[in-house]
Amino acid sequence: MKKCYEKYFRDNLPQIFCAGCGNGIVMGAWARAMEKMGLDNNDCVGISGIGCSSRITSYIDLYTLHTAHGRALPFAIGVKMCKPEMNVFVFSGDGDCAAIGGNHFIHACRRNINMTLIVINNSIYGMTGGQYSPLTPTGHFATTAPYGNIDPAFDLCKLAEASGATFVARGDIYHARQLTDLIVEGHRHKGFSVIEVVSGCPISYGRRNKIYGAPALLKHIKEHSVPVATAAKMGDEDLKGKWRVGVLYKAEAKEYVEAYQELVAKVQGGIK
Amino acid sequence: MANVRLVQGNVACAMGALAAGSTFYAGYPITPSTEIAEHMAVALPKIGGIFLQMEDEIASMGAIIGASCTGAKAFTATSGPGFSLMQELIGYAAMTEIPCVIVDVQRPGPSTALPTLSSQGDVQQARWGCHGFHSIIAIAPSSIMEIYYQMINAFNLAEKYRTPVIFLMDEEIGHLRERFELPDNYKPEIINRKKPESDLEVYLPYINDQSNGVPPMANFGDGYRYHISGLTHNEKGFYSSVPSVVDTEIRRMVGKIEDNVDDIAQFEEIGAADCDILVIAYGSVARSAQEAVETMRADGLSVGLLRPIVLWPFPTDYFTKACIGKKAVVVAEMNLGQYAREIRRVVHTDIPLKSLTRVDGEFVYPDDIIDAVKEVL
Ligand SMILES: Cc1ncc(C[n+]2csc(CCOP(=O)(O)OP(=O)(O)O)c2C)c(N)n1
Ligand code: SF4
Ligand SMILES: [Mg+2]
Numbered sequence: 001m002k003k004c005y006e007k008y009f010r011d012n013l014p015q016i017f018c019a020g021c022g023n024g025i026v027m028g029a030w031a032r033a034m035e036k037m038g039l040d041n042n043d044c045v046g047i048s049g050i051g052c053s054s055r056i057t058s059y060i061d062l063y064t065l066h067t068a069h070g071r072a073l074p075f076a077i078g079v080k081m082c083k084p085e086m087n088v089f090v091f092s093g094d095g096d097c098a099a100i101g102g103n104h105f106i107h108a109c110r111r112n113i114n115m116t117l118i119v120i121n122n123s124i125y126g127m128t129g130g131q132y133s134p135l136t137p138t139g140h141f142a143t144t145a146p147y148g149n150i151d152p153a154f155d156l157c158k159l160a161e162a163s164g165a166t167f168v169a170r171g172d173i174y175h176a177r178q179l180t181d182l183i184v185e186g187h188r189h190k191g192f193s194v195i196e197v198v199s200g201c202p203i204s205y206g207r208r209n210k211i212y213g214a215p216a217l218l219k220h221i222k223e224h225s226v227p228v229a230t231a232a233k234m235g236d237e238d239l240k241g242k243w244r245v246g247v248l249y250k251a252e253a254k255e256y257v258e259a260y261q262e263l264v265a266k267v268q269g270g271i272k
Numbered sequence: 273m274a275n276v277r278l279v280q281g282n283v284a285c286a287m288g289a290l291a292a293g294s295t296f297y298a299g300y301p302i303t304p305s306t307e308i309a310e311h312m313a314v315a316l317p318k319i320g321g322i323f324l325q326m327e328d329e330i331a332s333m334g335a336i337i338g339a340s341c342t343g344a345k346a347f348t349a350t351s352g353p354g355f356s357l358m359q360e361l362i363g364y365a366a367m368t369e370i371p372c373v374i375v376d377v378q379r380p381g382p383s384t385a386l387p388t389l390s391s392q393g394d395v396q397q398a399r400w401g402c403h404g405f406h407s408i409i410a411i412a413p414s415s416i417m418e419i420y421y422q423m424i425n426a427f428n429l430a431e432k433y434r435t436p437v438i439f440l441m442d443e444e445i446g447h448l449r450e451r452f453e454l455p456d457n458y459k460p461e462i463i464n465r466k467k468p469e470s471d472l473e474v475y476l477p478y479i480n481d482q483s484n485g486v487p488p489m490a491n492f493g494d495g496y497r498y499h500i501s502g503l504t505h506n507e508k509g510f511y512s513s514v515p516s517v518v519d520t521e522i523r524r525m526v527g528k529i530e531d532n533v534d535d536i537a538q539f540e541e542i543g544a545a546d547c548d549i550l551v552i553a554y555g556s557v558a559r560s561a562q563e564a565v566e567t568m569r570a571d572g573l574s575v576g577l578l579r580p581i582v583l584w585p586f587p588t589d590y591f592t593k594a595c596i597g598k599k600a601v602v603v604a605e606m607n608l609g610q611y612a613r614e615i616r617r618v619v620h621t622d623i624p625l626k627s628l629t630r631v632d633g634e635f636v637y638p639d640d641i642i643d644a645v646k647e648v649l
Binding site for chain 2: 047063075077103
C-alpha cells in the first residue's frame with residue numbers, strides 16, 4: 001500500500017544519495033509535514049540551489065526549480081512575488097546557504113517574505129567530496145582542512161534571527177518526528193521561516209572525523225542535540241560543542257508580499 | 273504633435289519594456305543604467321507589477337528568472353561590473369530556456385574603469401560571457417525610438433525562442449535625449465511563449481519535435497508540475513548524462529537560435545549594395561557613421577553604411593554577401609575591434625578591413641570615420 005505522504009514524491013528512483021545520507025530523512029520529514037498540512041502538490045513550489053541536499057527538488061512532486069549554487073532564495077523571491085498564493089519551500093545546504101548564498105540568506109531574512117527555508121547542515125560540502133563549509137566546527141577535518149579547520153563557524157540560527165527572519169528553528173535527523181513538526185510550524189508561520197537541520201554525511205564528513213557509518217553519525221547527532229527547554233537549564237560550559245534543537249525564535253513582523261501589496265494599493269489609490 | 277516628447281534613452285528602454293507587457297523588474301543600481309530602475313520603480317506599482325531592488329546583480333538575475341517561471345515578462349538592467357556578475361545565471365536561463373531580458377548599458381572596462389562614459393566593450397561578453405555551449409540574442413539600438421521598439425522586440429524574441437535576450441545599449445545612447453513620437457493608436461505586436469496543449473501527465477518541457485526547436489513552456493501554477501534544472505536534462509527536464517541525450521539537447525538549444533538567424537537578424541542599409549567602401553557600425557557609433565557616410569556621399573564618394581541592429585546570432589551569410597565586391601570595409605566601434613574580428617572572419621580575405629577603434633571613453637566622431645574611409649579609399 002502506498003503511504004499517504006508518498007504522493008509528494010516523484011516516481012524517479014533511484015535517487016543519488018549515498019546509503020545512510022541524512023537527505024532522505026529530511027525529505028521524508030518534509031513529506032510527512034506536507035501530509036499533516038494537507039497541502040495540494042499543485043499549490044506548492046520547491047526551489048533549491050546546488051549540492052547533494054539541493055537535489056531534493058528533483059524527487060519531490062511539486063513545481064520544482066533546481067537553480068545555481070547559493071542562488072535559490074532570489075529565484076524563490078521572484079516566484080513568490082508573482083504567485084503569493086503558492087507555498088514556497090526552499091532546500092539548501094550549509095555551503096549553499098551560508099557560504100556562496102550568505103548574502104541572499106541575510107537579505108531574504110531581512111525582507112521577511114513568507115516562505116520556508118530548510119537548510120540541511122551536514123557540516124561539509126558533500127557534493128564536491130568533503131571540503132569545509134562555514135558551518136564546519138573549528139577543529140574538524142575536511143579535504144581542504146587536512147590539519148583541522150581553523151575557521152570559526154556561524155551559528156546560522158542566530159544569524160537568521162539577527163537578520164530579521166521571524167521563525168527560526170533547529171531540528172536534526174535523529175529526531176525526525178520533531179523535524180516534521182518544526183516544518184509544519186515553520187510553514188504555518190507567516191513570514192520567513194528558517195529551519196536548520198543538523199544532518200549527517202557519513203561519506204564526506206563522518207569518515208574524515210572518525211565517526212564511521214550512518215548509525216554512529218546518528219548517535220553522535222542524538223547525543224549532541226539538546227532540546228531548548230533542557231538547554232535553558234544548562235550552563236554554557238555544558239552546552240559547549242552541542243546545539244539546541246526546537247523553536248529558537250518566533251516573532252510577528254510585516255510580511256514582504258503583504259507590504260508590497262499595500263504599496264500597490266496606496267499607489268493605485270492615488271495617495272502621494 | 274500632442275504625442276511628441278523629449279525622452280532619454282534609458283527611459284525609452286523602460287517605456288519599451290512596459291509596452292512589451294513587462295510586469296516584473298529586479299535590479300541593482302549602477303551607472304549609467306540606473307534611470308531604467310528608477311522609471312520602473314515609479315511605473316510598476318501603478319499597474320500592479322513588481323519592482324524589486326535586490327542585494328546584487330546575481331540576485332536580480334535569479335529573481336527575474338523565478339518570475340518568468342510563473343509567466344511574468346521580466347527584465348533587469350545593469351552595466352559592465354553588474355553584467356559580469358550576471359553571467360552564471362544568464363547561462364542558467366539559456367540552459368533552462370527561460371525567457372528574460374537583460375539590459376546592459378555599456379561603460380568602459382574592465383573593472384570600474386570609467387563609470388560615467390561610454391563603450392561597446394561588452395559585445396563579445398554578451399555572446400560568450402557564460403561558460404559552456406549556448407547561443408544568445410543581442411540587440412544594439414541606435415536611436416531613442418529604436419530603443420523603444422527594439423525593447424518590445426527583445427521581449428518578443430525572448431518569448432518566441434525561450435531564451436535570455438541581451439539588450440546592448442551604451443552610456444551615449446542611454447543618456448541621449450531625443451524626439452519620441454508614436455503613431456496614433458499605436459499598438460505593438462506582442463508575442464507570448466507557446467503554451468503546452470498536451471495532457472498534464474505527458475507534458476515534455478524540453479521536447480525535441482518542434483519545427484523551430486522551441487518547446488512549449490508551461491508556467492508554474494498552470495497545473496503542469498515539472499522540473500527545471502541547470503543540469504543537462506532529458507525531455508522531461510530531469511538530469512541526464514547520456515551522451516546522445518546531452519548532445520541532442522545542447523544542439524537543439526543552440527540550433528533554435530542559430531538556425532533561425534534569418535528570422536532574428538535585422539539591419540539598416542544606406543547605399544550599401546552598390547558602394548565601393550562599406551562602413552559597418554552599430555549602436556550609438558552608427559549615428560556618427562550615418563553622418564559620415566551621408567557627408568561623403570554628398571561629396572560624391574562611393575561609400576555605404578551597413579548597420580546591424582541585432583548583433584547576435586551573427587548572420588554570417590549576410591555579411592559575406594554584403595561585402596562581396598567592396599574595395600574595403602571599415603568597422604567602427606568603441607572597443608578594440610570586437611565585432612570587426614567577427615566580420616573579418618567571414619569576409620573574403622582579398623578585401624581589406626579597417627578596424628576603427630576607440631577605448632578612452634570618448635565617442636567615435638563622424639570625422640574619425642571619414643578619416644578612416646579616406647585611408648582605405
Ligand atoms: C558557482 C559554483 N561554485 C562552486 C560549485 C561547486 N559546488 C557544488 S556543490 C558545492 C558544495 C555543496 O555543499 P552544501 O551546500 O553544503 O551541500 P551538500 O552537498 O553538503 O548537501 C560546491 C562547492 C558550483 N556548483 N557552483
Ligand atoms: S556525499 Fe554525503 S551528503 Fe552527499 S549524498 Fe553522500 S552522504 Fe549524502
Ligand atoms: Mg553540506
